[in-house]
Amino acid sequence: MARVTGQTQAGIVARMAPDWITPRPEGLYLPGIDAWVDPSRPQARAIITHGHADHARAGHGHVLATAETLAIMHQRFGPQPGGQALAYGERLALGDGLTCMLLPAGHVLGSAQVVLEKAGTRIIVSGDYKRRADPTCVAFEPLACDIFITEATFGLPVFRHPDTAGEATRLLAALAANSDRCVAVGAYALGKAQRVIAELRRAGHDAPIYLHGAMTALCALYEAHGVALGDLRPVGTLKGDALKGAIIIAPPSALRDVWSRRLPDPITAMASGWMRVRQRAVQSGIELPLVISDHADWDELTTTITELNPAEVWVTHGREEALLHWCELHQRRARALDMVGRDDEGD
Numbered sequence: 001m002a003r004v005t006g007q008t009q010a011g012i013v014a015r016m017a018p019d020w021i022t023p024r025p026e027g028l029y030l031p032g033i034d035a036w037v038d039p040s041r042p043q044a045r046a047i048i049t050h051g052h053a054d055h056a057r058a059g060h061g062h063v064l065a066t067a068e069t070l071a072i073m074h075q076r077f078g079p080q081p082g083g084q085a086l087a088y089g090e091r092l093a094l095g096d097g098l099t100c101m102l103l104p105a106g107h108v109l110g111s112a113q114v115v116l117e118k119a120g121t122r123i124i125v126s127g128d129y130k131r132r133a134d135p136t137c138v139a140f141e142p143l144a145c146d147i148f149i150t151e152a153t154f155g156l157p158v159f160r161h162p163d164t165a166g167e168a169t170r171l172l173a174a175l176a177a178n179s180d181r182c183v184a185v186g187a188y189a190l191g192k193a194q195r196v197i198a199e200l201r202r203a204g205h206d207a208p209i210y211l212h213g214a215m216t217a218l219c220a221l222y223e224a225h226g227v228a229l230g231d232l233r234p235v236g237t238l239k240g241d242a243l244k245g246a247i248i249i250a251p252p253s254a255l256r257d258v259w260s261r262r263l264p265d266p267i268t269a270m271a272s273g274w275m276r277v278r279q280r281a282v283q284s285g286i287e288l289p290l291v292i293s294d295h296a297d298w299d300e301l302t303t304t305i306t307e308l309n310p311a312e313v314w315v316t317h318g319r320e321e322a323l324l325h326w327c328e329l330h331q332r333r334a335r336a337l338d339m340v341g342r343d344d345e346g347d
């Protein structure tokens with residue numbers, strides 16, 4: 001591994017600069033094998049961390065990912081040639097002395113950290129991740145590394161997500177107090193919808209939960225991969241009284257359009273880390289903001305960096321300034337990568 005000298009505010013320090021990984025605006029490039037991690041454009045070889053649209057795109061020649069992520073990509077994009085599944089913890093030689101292993105990222109079903117190793121240097125690309133328990137996916141597995149490449153979607157000290165079970169309890173309390181209404185929960189179709197349903201089941205809600213049509217295929221995919229979601233029914237043509245006292249899960253956009261007029265006086269809820277910002281909830285007309293996030297909050301970001309103890313941190317996207325500053329305060333080298341096409345507004 002080459003070490004070059006770089007000038008920082010703290011003085012001259014060695015900067016790790018392995019020549020086998022090159023951050024580019026459109027993704028992390030591995031020049032020795034002409035492959036990319038989460039590229040924003042179709043490439044001949046891609047390693048994909050998870051199925052969200054800003055990480056997984058259609059049209060790559062060869063895709064390496066978990067079987068669950070490949071299944072999600074298949075469902076979203078139709079048949080994709082050249083998919084290769086790699087199980088968590090399995091090591092694969094990629095050529096040019098480079099090995100790859102996928103570890104759980106705790107973000108959504110199939111989400112993985114990409115562990116890349118060459119010549120004694122280990123780099124981990126986290127994709128998106130969280131540290132708190134999620135009944136719908138395998139928990140984040142920490143591994144020490146030399147360079148940790150992290151997101152910073154909620155990279156500000158103001159973002160501290162509350163206990164998820166407490167948010168599910170608030171939803172059920174609102175439903176119980178309004179038996180002549182329904183609760184319509186806006187949730188991202190991949191990950192968030194299934195997690196909200198699983199948390200409601202954990203909280204003891206075993207009544208049918210109604211789904212907007214955009215949710216059904218991914219919920220079925222989760223169930224096919226062993227994530228039990230209970231009695232789910234399509235909203236279909238139901239309306240008015242038939243939905244009184246029910247919980248309905250729909251994409252956030254559906255709650256604002258004509259579709260929602262069929263619902264009986266809905267309590268409009270939204271499950272998102274952004275609901276921590278009261279103004280956002282008010283602006284979007286959300287009556288019941290639920291702070292349920294699939295991304296690490298400030299404490300999870302900083303404790304993960306401390307735990308993995310990398311010599312250097314690279315930040316892909318989000319609110320990176322505060323995290324870069326925190327790294328500097330804690331004597332850790334850090335840099336922003338300014339990736340394009342990453343968007344976690346949907347959390």
Ligand SMILES: [Zn+2]
Pocket residue numbers: 050052055107128
């Ligand atoms: Zn994601």
Ligand SMILES: [Zn+2]
Pocket residue numbers: 052054055127128342343344
């Ligand atoms: Zn993302």
